[in-house]
Amino acid sequence: MQPVNCALCGAAASVVRFELTKGTDSPWFFINECQDCGHVYMNPRPTETELAAFYTKDYHYDAFYSEHFAKQARQFYQELQRVIPAQSKLLDVGCSKGYFLHFAKQAGHQVTGIEYSADAAAYAKDNFDIDVKVGSVDAVELPAHSFDVITAFDLIEHVPDFQATLKRFQHWLKPGGLLIIDTPNYDSIYRKLTTDRWVGFDMPFHIHLFRPKTLRRALVGNGFKIKQTTTSHFNILSREGLIRSKMFGLLTIAVKLLRLTGAWERAQKSYWVQPVAHQNQPVNQTVGETGYHEPKITVLDILEAGLNKPINKIVADRWLMGDGLRVIAQT
Ligand SMILES: [Zn+2]
Known part of the structure; x- marks a missing residue:
């Protein structure tokens, strides 16, 4: 350290x-x-x-996450298809198993990926026939000013020298090219409520935690113009939020509400209450499956989206306090 x-x-x-x-x-x-x-x-x-x-030791996701990330990638593509020009040359940095590039390729874009994990890159090649460069974003070589769009989902918080990464993006994009960054939002209400159980505290992998003002400052400092800032997926009512915080997110909120009414102190006096351990739990460490199936929309997905929609209108859209931060910028 x-x-x-x-x-x-x-x-x-x-x-x-x-x-x-x-x-x-x-x-x-x-x-x-x-x-x-x-x-x-x-x-x-x-x-x-x-x-x-x-x-090497800790960074794996299980089958739940494979399905979850495939759904999330499809949702991201649906949200972004209005922004991405038709038949773009598109680079996804930190493309993982290539789900987002798969949906972009289906829509007619010419896609390339960069991925640190050779296993994930091989999955993208085998299942979707996508060209993925294996290596860290600071080591891979690509021609200058050759992409219309660069996407980086859940990448920038992992990169020690993110300023150098933004300079590389600037170098790889054509003039007027778009950069789309998604990262956990440190200003999220969910973080304030769940404190050290917040899903964004994925240590030691999340080296940087951005808030709207710091991400915008980093982009402007590296020559980008900000086009749009949004936040999304308010996690209190989502299964990912519950699973990654091991249900403690909801428990913490319940405790806070009880404290406000004084009921918590009364309960502590009357009963023995197990304190919440101050640990950021690792996710399950089973390597995902190798085949790919198109993710299916379930009743739970529809319920989750329906419950989140009215809350998102205020928390995520108006206050920029949703759990995911997205900034779209232009060279
Ligand atoms: Zn500073």
Whole structure:
């Protein structure tokens, strides 16, 4: 682990907001907020070698996530199809198993991916016949000014030097090209309610946590013009939110409500109450299946979307406090 300054503004002064661990044999991770610009980041940060070891040991998703990410990719494509010009040359950075590129390719775009995991890249090649460059975003070579659109979903929070990554995006995009970034939103209400159980605290993988103002500042600082800022998927009522916070999200909210009414203190006096452990639990570590099936819309999906819709109108659309942050920018 090495101490670092704020990667957004360079300031050294920061305050610790959260202390997180994954359990008894895991180190503690400290989430700091820059006192100058408000950027939120892990400090100290694992070295590249330590980070590579964490990815080998802990970073896998199970079958639930394969299905979940396929659905999410389809939803992302549906949301973005109005923004992406027809028959674009499209690069998805951190493309994982290639789900988003699969939907984009079906719609007639010419697609390329970059993926760190050779297994995930092979999955995309085998199932969707997609050209995926294997390697980190800082190492892969691509021709200058050759893409109309670059997408990066859940990528930028993983990259230690995100400023260098944004410069590479600028270099790979054609003049007027679009950059679409999705990342967890540190300003989300769900984070405020679930505190250290928040799904965005995926340590040690989420090195940076952005909020609308810090992501926009990073983009403008690297020569992009901001076209649109939105937030999405307010997770309180979603199965992903519940599973990733191991149901503690809802429990924490219930406790907060009880505290407001004084009922929590009364209950503590009357009964023995097990305290909520301050641990950021790892997700299940089973490697996903190898075949691909188009995700099916279930009754639960329809219910979840229906429940979330009215809340999203205010929380995500008006306040920019949904759990996912999306900024669309232009070179
Ligand atoms: Zn800063």
